Each structure stands twice: as C-alpha cells, then as structure tokens.
Amino acid sequence: MPYSIMLDAGHGGRDPGAVYNGRQEKTDTLALTLAIGQILQERGIDVLYTRTTDIYESPYQKAMEANEADVDFFISIHRNSFPKPNAVSGVESLVYDKSGIKLEMAENINEQLEGIGFVNLGVKARPGLVVLRRTKMPAVLVEVGFINSDTDNMLFDDNFSDIALAIAEGILDTLGINTPAVPLPDENEIPVAPLPDENEAPITPLPDENVSPVIPLPPRYTVQVGAFRNAMYAERLQQELSELDFPASITEGNGLYRVMVGVFPTLADAADMERLLRSAGYQTVIVSQ
Template sequence: MPYTIMLDAGHGGRDPGALYNGRQEKDDTLALTLAVGELLQERGLDVLYTRTTDVYESPYQKAMEANQAGADFFISIHRNSSPEPNTYSGVESLVYDKSGIKLEMAENINEQLEAVGFTNLGVKERPGLVILRRTRMPAVLVELGFINSDTDNMLFDNNFNDIALAIAEGILDTLQMTGEVSVPGSYTVQAGAFRNGAYADRLQQELLEQDFPAVTSQDNGLYRVTVGTYPTLDEAAAMERKLKRAGYQTVIVSG
C-alpha cells in the first residue's frame, strides 16, 4: 500500500498568517502545498489536504483530520516572519522532538531547500505547537523562508517549482522510495543502466556514499541509476561534470 501524506497549507480564511507589503502567508502556503501534493501524487503517494481553498480551520481541527484519516505523515507548510523586515532569512523545520523518522524527514527537506539557495537554519523542537503535539503520526512543520525578507521572497517567487520539487524529494528520500520526481522539461544525469539489479544497487550506494543524490528506477527491463532532477540543461551539465571528474561515465536524460 502507498504511503498517505496529509499536507497542510498554513493559516487560511480569516487567518492570513504573516503579512508583508500586501503579501499574505496563507496565499503562499496554499500555492506551494498544492504544487508539492501534485508531485507526490505523480510518484504514487496518496495525498490528502487540510485545505485546497482559502478557508480557516484551527490547528486542532487539522490535527484531528489527519488522525481520523489515518495518514502516515503530516507536513505543514508555513512562511516565517521576524519583528523587523529584512533581518533574518532562511528555512527551518519544526518537530515535536528531535527523534525518529520525523527528524530525518525534516533534515532531508531542509537539505533539499538549501540546495535551491535558502540558508539552512536547521531543525527545532516545538513541543508546544498543537499541530505537532496532537497529530498521532510523524509531523513536520516547514517554515519556508521569511515572508518579510526580500531575499527569501525573491527566492520563493523565482524558484517556485524547484522549491516544490525540493520538499517532495525530501519526503521521498526519507521514505527511501526508488525513482525520481519528474516535472515537464526536467533533466537528470544517468550514471549507469544494468539488467542485473544488484549492480545498480551497488552503484547507487557508491554514489550515495559520495553525497551524490542517486536513485534507482526500473524501466523496460533495465535498472537505471540517475542523479538529481534539474529544471535546466545547464544545471544537469554541471552535475554531469562533477560525476565525470569523480570517474563516472554519464549521459543527460530529458524527463
């Protein structure tokens, strides 16, 4: 059975969340949550939402919805804010405590977002948050940059698809699901293709030990080992050069 992920777009309705120059947190979180959900569904996960429109539910109601649905994981997406604008920037994830798979998922999401360009502010414990305390499944709250940081807002707006992909990949990395999330016009770098899955597993492990984000997928009788998913050919070429310097024969594949 596939995993069931409950995605929560922070705030909504009469609760706009943080505000900055006419920008409302609830709008950013809803757009991003729907984009992440679409990517996860493409990879075969069951995705549920606390909201898909501009409506308000309390954090307690959202937690109860996730519990009643029997979701395996709960991911809440927010934007951060600071007392003074343009003082802080970066992403951080919040968990009830620093243990188990929720911590691993939070760290993986942060690392993927760091690769997009955000400062990684780490994972923090927040046992007092209802959304983390009342959910019965592993739960992560992602603070996706500061809404009153012009730097973070520029990253958010200019890299929206990459951010959605980063969150999705952080979740999938934690679940150790094979294959890549693919988006139209994306590229990946193939490092090997084998008819024997054991050879593919060996190559994938070798690449992972060198911090290359390698995954294995099966296609037409072949086990393909690929590294990363990139929205532009230039970015894929940059990874290909790194792999070739490390001694691997590669080919760029269009998604």
C-alpha cells in the first residue's frame, strides 16, 4: 500500500506570512508545495494538500484535516524571516521533538537542500507549534530559506525545480523509495551489426492493393493537474476543479487516476488552459494524446 502525505503550503488567504519587498511567503510556499507534490505523485505517493489555491485555514484546521484523512506524514512548507534583513540565511526544519522517523526525514530534507547551496541550520524541536503538536502522524515543518535574505531568495528563484526535487528526495530517501538505477552500457563492448548474406537478394514487399493507407490523426492535447493511486483523491480534485468551471475528468491507467482538464486540437489552446490553471494555483503538465 503506498504512503500518503499531506502537504501544507504555509499561510494563505488573508495571512500572507512573512513579507519582504513585496514578496509574500504564502505565494512562495504554494508554488513550491505544488511542485513537490507533483514529484511525489509521480513516485507513487498519495498526496493531499491543505490548500491548492490562495485560501486561509488556521493551523488547527490543517492539523485536523491531516488527522481526518489519516495520512502517514504531514509536511508543512514555509519561508523563514529575521528581524534584520540579510542578517541570517539558511534552511532549517522543525519537529515536535527530535526523535523517530520525523527527525530522520527532517535531517534528510536539510541535507538535500544543503546540496543546492543553502546553509544547513539544522533541525530544531518546536513542540508549541500547532501543526506539529496537534497532528497524530509524524510531522515536519521546513523553513526553505529566509524570505528577507537576498541570498536565499536568489537561491530559491534560480533553483526552484531543484529545491522541489531536493525536498521530495529527502522524503523518499527516508521512506526507502529510490529511483531504480538504469544500467549504463559497457564502454568496452562495441555493438556489432550482422553482415548481410551475399547470396540472399533483398526482397521488397509488394503493396497490398486491398489495404488502404493509414493516415495518422493529428495529435490532441490535454492538461494534467494531478495523478493519484487513490481514486478518492482524484475525485476530490476533479470536484474542486469543476466548481471553478474547469472541464475536469479522470482517466485511469497504470495504477494511477489522472485528473485531466479539456481536450484541445492545438498545443497553443492547451497552453492557454495551462496558464489559467497555473494562475489559479495548480501545478500542471501538458500531455499529448
């Protein structure tokens, strides 16, 4: 049975979180959380979100959502702040107490982010935080750099995809889920093509008059918004999208329930829909059918 994780994009709605030069924590955390979720889903994890748009929920509500969903882990994504701008930089992760698998996961996430170039400020126990104290499952709150550090913001913006992958890898390493290695070809082995038989004349097949030529259909495009191993999560996202008037549907294949929006004759049409979905806060991928 696959692991399930609830990802929480810190703050949201009327709560912008930390703000620096017009930059809002809630915006950074939502974009990063959706990117992390996409990677985890592709690696077979059932992912739920406390929010996928710019809405407000209290920390208590988020903890209760995780408990009611009975997920295996709760990961909250934040940006840090310091009273004096550009005085401190780095990443740190917070846990209820420094024990168990949550500590291991926090350390693995920090190490992965250190590899991106962040200063590793370590793991700290914060038993007073609601999302760490009220959740019944192992919970980690990740502070992905200081929002009032120009150094950290440059790292965040220039390495966004790598940061999402680093956090996902830290989680997957803790769970023992690794990408299988692809064997490399033997550099010392030279492939040898078979020589043609000199006594055998090449045979050119004659066309079959009764077979009509197959004319390939032009490609069609759709926009994927999520992929889940649990149908309930896919149905929940489809309903959410439908309420926002997006033409969402679910396709099943290879053990995944994929939430798709629309079918478009051109890539440009699909790109227009993708932009609408991204502006609504969703992580998307255009798929050719």
